[in-house]
Amino acid sequence: MNGPAVHVDTASPVPPYEQIRAQLAALITTGRMPEGERLPTVRQLAADLGLAAGTVARAYRELEAASLIRTRRGAGTRVAPLPAPTQTPDPAKLAELALRFVTEARGLGADGETVQRAVRDALDE
Structure with a gap:
């Protein structure tokens, strides 16, 4: 690695x-x-x-x-090779990922606004 x-x-x-x-x-x-x-x-x-x-x-x-x-x-x-992207992401998986991220971010002491800003920044990359 x-x-x-x-x-x-x-x-x-x-x-x-x-x-x-x-x-x-x-x-x-x-x-x-x-x-x-x-x-x-x-x-x-x-x-x-x-x-x-x-x-x-x-x-x-x-x-x-x-x-x-x-x-x-x-x-x-x-x-491994990444699977081909699906047309519509699974809403349940997205919700699970979002919950995981929010849980970790809050564990770091981030508030809601900081979490949202981090997501927006990541989307802009």
Whole structure:
């Protein structure tokens, strides 16, 4: 993984595996981690972050279930091709993502206006 690093805030109410999953998912879906890029091994990322290997393994399992990464024996874990965009996003999934973002942002102490501004800024990028 040559791109941006993953960070875990141990003081956050969001579990570490979810922080890892969310950060990697965002890097992948925005193209900052391109298709085929190799991710560190579970053990390596766990050691880098000072976490148990099971924590990173859970994040990787969830990313694999979402078809964002693929793990192949001998080839390691790599970013999978992104699925073709659907015409209409699933409202339930959007609501889930929004809730996750708001929960994490509020955990950082952000108020509603700050959260909305962050979303607008991200959309403008």
